[in-house]
Amino acid sequence: MSSKYNEDLQNQIKVITKLLKKPENRLCADCKRPSPSWASINLGVFVCINCSGCHREIGVHVTKIKSINLDLWPKKVLKNFKKINNEIANKYWEYKLKHFDFKSIQNDMYKLIDFIRDKYERKKWINKKKKDPMTLIIKGEFEDEDNNDDDNENNEDDDEEVKKKNKKNKKKEKKN
Ligand SMILES: [Zn+2]
Numbered sequence: 001m002s003s004k005y006n007e008d009l010q011n012q013i014k015v016i017t018k019l020l021k022k023p024e025n026r027l028c029a030d031c032k033r034p035s036p037s038w039a040s041i042n043l044g045v046f047v048c049i050n051c052s053g054c055h056r057e058i059g060v061h062v063t064k065i066k067s068i069n070l071d072l073w074p075k076k077v078l079k080n081f082k083k084i085n086n087e088i089a090n091k092y093w094e095y096k097l098k099h100f101d102f103k104s105i106q107n108d109m110y111k112l113i114d115f116i117r118d119k120y121e122r123k124k125w126i127n128k129k130k131k132d133p134m135t136l137i138i139k140g141e142f143e144d145e146d147n148n149d150d151d152n153e154n155n156e157d158d159d160e161e162v163k164k165k166n167k168k169n170k171k172k173e174k175k176n
Contacts, residue, residue: 009072016068016081020046024085029093030054030116032102036086041066041077043093043120044084044134050106054113055120062121080137088133088144093119095127 019025020036028036029045038052039045040063047055047065055063066073094100097119105111118124126132136142 005072008075009069012073012078013069015078019081019085020068022085024087027086029086029089030119031106031112033106037068039066039068039081040064041073041081042134043089043132044081044137045086045089045093050109050112051116054109054116057113058117058121080134083137083142084133092127092130092132093123094125097125 016039025036025046027034028048028051030047030051033048033050036046036048036051038047038049038055040047040052040055042064046068052065055065105115130136133142133144
């Protein structure tokens with residue numbers, strides 16, 4: 001393995017460790033157990049080891065599972081992951097899922113894989129009016145409408161906000 005590979009992998013681990021500290025990524029996107037450690041890089045979700053096994057079983061035409069510290073991700077994928085989190089993804093994939101008892105699937109692999117198939121393969125609970133967020137992110141068309149005013153430290157819109165405020169202040173100065 002080249003040192004460049006190792007360097008890139010270490011950098012990736014650093015980035016992902018930070019992403020996993022976001023409260024939105026605290027739980028597995030599917031079974032909701034704490035501390036996910038795998039990811040589906042085309043769906044943009046972090047999942048636990050059990051759910052990662054189910055994803056693999058379903059196949060790469062639906063979900064591409066990668067380890068966060070053994071596989072080197074394409075740089076673009078890593079960049080896209082900064083714009084998504086488990087909550088954003090589930091706002092689409094679990095849009096119609098209400099009052100579900102996640103405990104009932106956590107310790108039952110058959111129920112778990114059925115749930116994950118329902119969710120991503122049969123698209124049982126999606127918001128049909130929208131496209132899935134990762135597809136939108138890849139196209140550069142993603143906007144998270146609920147993410148405007150929170151204290152998201154990686155909010156790339158901050159610059160825009162500052163510019164607007166500066167403009168307002170300038171206007172005030174002119175008036176004075
Ligand atoms: Zn899980």
